[in-house]
Amino acid sequence: MQFEEDDMNLGGINHGDLGRTYRITPIQEPQRGASFQGAYLSRLPLAPPLILQLDCWDSDGDLIIPYDELPFLICHLSLQTPDGEDAAMVYSPEGEPVSMLYGTLVAAPAEMNDATGATGIYFVFPDVSVRYVGRFRLQALLMRITGRGPPLDTAITESFDIVREADYVAPAITDLTRHFDSQNVVRFGLPRTEWS
16 A cells, blocks of 8 residues: 555655646547558548646646646547547467557657637647558546556547558648647648748
8 A cells, every 4th residue: 555655646745635626638540541551651640639738737727737747647548439448459470469550659748728719728649540440539538647447537539440541531730730830839730831
């Protein structure tokens, strides 16, 4: 039990005693993607990229930005079927176990301004790809960096399709993607000339 208590005491703060409530909400979700199979260097990211907003309430129920905790928070992605079954690993045609997800699967919190200019905390996943064709959804877990204990919150995206690269047509770049990219906190992978 002492081991678990020490894990909660990060940075001299006993995070377990703060009485805070956390929520991660998808404010932009993938619509589709192209399977990359084994072509790691030519894979295309899910589009549009997943963006999650972090909200935190203190013990009095006031909405706050938990600056003291941000260095210790991460968000981790996993892949599921539309009915919630784990789809993280499959066997390749050669019979080898391979991961279905590739790219940025763990994100740190990023402080950015929303479209109204208000400061917020976001988790952004700009380059996630799925290996094989199918219909999937993403599960995001908000956790402390120790990885021990239950998640602080969980979010699940709507289902999206992964198609063969030859059949893939990328959705239009969203205004939200452009807005966050323009802040130079997180880059979304395209040259600046593509944003005009």
